[in-house]
Amino acid sequence: MRDDATLARLLREIAAGDQSALRVLYDLTAPKLFGIVLRIQRDRSLAEDVLQDVFLKVWQAAGSYVPENGRPLPWLCAIARNRAIDGVRRKSEVQGPVREDGEDWLEQLADPRSGEGALLDRDALRTCLGRLDAVQAECVMLAYCEGWSREELARRHDKPVNTIKTWLHRTLASLKGCLEGAR
Amino acid sequence: MSGGPFHSDSEFRAAEFVLGTLPVDERAAMAAELGRDPVAMARVRDWERRLAPLSLAVPDENPPPRLWSAIQQALPGPSALTHPANDNRIAGLAAQVRRWRTAAAGTGLIAAGLALFLALGPRPSEPDARGRYVAVVTSGGDLPALIVSVDTASGTAQVRPVAAKAPDGRSLELWYIGADKSPKTLGLIGSGATRISLPPGTGAGDGLIAVSVEPQGGSPTGQPTGQVVYTGKLIRD
Numbered sequence: 001m002r003d004d005a006t007l008a009r010l011l012r013e014i015a016a017g018d019q020s021a022l023r024v025l026y027d028l029t030a031p032k033l034f035g036i037v038l039r040i041q042r043d044r045s046l047a048e049d050v051l052q053d054v055f056l057k058v059w060q061a062a063g064s065y066v067p068e069n070g071r072p073l074p075w076l077c078a079i080a081r082n083r084a085i086d087g088v089r090r091k092s093e094v095q096g097p098v099r100e101d102g103e104d105w106l107e108q109l110a111d112p113r114s115g116e117g118a119l120l121d122r123d124a125l126r127t128c129l130g131r132l133d134a135v136q137a138e139c140v141m142l143a144y145c146e147g148w149s150r151e152e153l154a155r156r157h158d159k160p161v162n163t164i165k166t167w168l169h170r171t172l173a174s175l176k177g178c179l180e181g182a183r
Numbered sequence: 184m185s186g187g188p189f190h191s192d193s194e195f196r197a198a199e200f201v202l203g204t205l206p207v208d209e210r211a212a213m214a215a216e217l218g219r220d221p222v223a224m225a226r227v228r229d230w231e232r233r234l235a236p237l238s239l240a241v242p243d244e245n246p247p248p249r250l251w252s253a254i255q256q257a258l259p260g261p262s263a264l265t266h267p268a269n270d271n272r273i274a275g276l277a278a279q280v281r282r283w284r285t286a287a288a289g290t291g292l293i294a295a296g297l298a299l300f301l302a303l304g305p306r307p308s309e310p311d312a313r314g315r316y317v318a319v320v321t322s323g324g325d326l327p328a329l330i331v332s333v334d335t336a337s338g339t340a341q342v343r344p345v346a347a348k349a350p351d352g353r354s355l356e357l358w359y360i361g362a363d364k365s366p367k368t369l370g371l372i373g374s375g376a377t378r379i380s381l382p383p384g385t386g387a388g389d390g391l392i393a394v395s396v397e398p399q400g401g402s403p404t405g406q407p408t409g410q411v412v413y414t415g416k417l418i419r420d
Contacts, residue, residue, distance in 0.1 A: 031243035
């Protein structure tokens with residue numbers, strides 16, 4: 001199971017150069033990380049390249065993981081998201097077409113099978129996102145989960161890019177206020 | 184951090200960095216900033232934590248089986264294995280500080296034969312003692328091995344080795360860790376007294392002094408790479 005203690009131990013072993021630990025970590029987490037990468041980099045073969053980079057990065061950076069800075073799975077997810085976003089933002093990798101069957105991320109957050117641990121955090125985020133203006137909250141979720149840029153969001157809503165930027169800032173500020181009020 | 188409205192532009196940048204919506208040039212600038220600004224790094228961490236449940240809620244997708252062999256083949260050779268790069272310098276530092284403490288409390292310290300205590304009590308009065316700090320590193324207990332005094336007013340540090348010995352083929356390197364948590368080298372510990380100029384950003388005093396065992400000639404990376412044999416707080420002189 002990919003519980004915190006197991007993942008943290010694997011990261012320590014990887015930091016010490018243990019390839020077999022990387023293999024175990026890969027088996028435990030690659031489906032999750034590939035899921036994340038594939039929502040952002042929708043071209044499957046490019047997404048595979050991204051995932052490969054992610055694990056090479058984990059190999060190099062495992063020693064810099066410290067539990068004080070958060071749980072291991074979100075740490076790995078952040079590496080995967082960052083790598084995927086870097087690629088599509090630099091336009092060095094064409095993103096691939098938007099999926100026809102758009103996913104409802106708020107719904108996804110409510111799915112009891114999804115997410116792991118930290119149910120309180122998940123419920124708080126869902127509640128807070130649900131309180132925001134629905135269109136603006138959707139912009140945040142599309143950006144975070146699917147790697148939409150300000151420009152893509154502007155085209156979707158037929159608004160100037162600056163309006164989208166304002167929306168994002170307002171939404172993020174409200175979200176922060178709501179989440180901190182809930183803690 | 185307080186809730187509600189953001190306090191600064193840099194908070195928006197941190198939030199949008201995590202969201203992924205920063206334009207490519209701003210994103211690159213932010214990534215570089217994270218390496219040197221712990222406040223920005225903390226903001227990014229906070230945003231990662233806030234939004235992480237969305238990442239965790241993304242449904243799994245199985246990568247093709249051949250992907251693992253591609254990764255395995257791309258792994259660097261054995262020479263690179265022993266020194267995994269510290270990609271995240273802040274996190275790396277936190278880990279390092281923890282290791283230092285462990286080393287200091289355990290066998291590492293004895294192996295290196297160094298201990299540090301802080302020089303307490305007044306020294307002969309100076310015209311203006313503000314900005315003067317001192318730390319003393321001792322060898323095995325009684326005999327001071329190294330006296331480090333830092334004068335932030337003049338931007339200099341005086342290092343006086345008394346009996347500090349580096350293991351064969353190694354150098355002892357002295358570090359200052361200030362409020363920004365980033366170790367700055369104060370140079371190698373030689374056999375004679377040295378006065379050294381403090382690197383930029385060490386103005387605040389009140390920091391840690393650390394001694395690490397490095398390859399001969401000093402750390403190849405500009406950051407401590409070897410065992411840190413002790414750290415101690417600078418105290419106001």
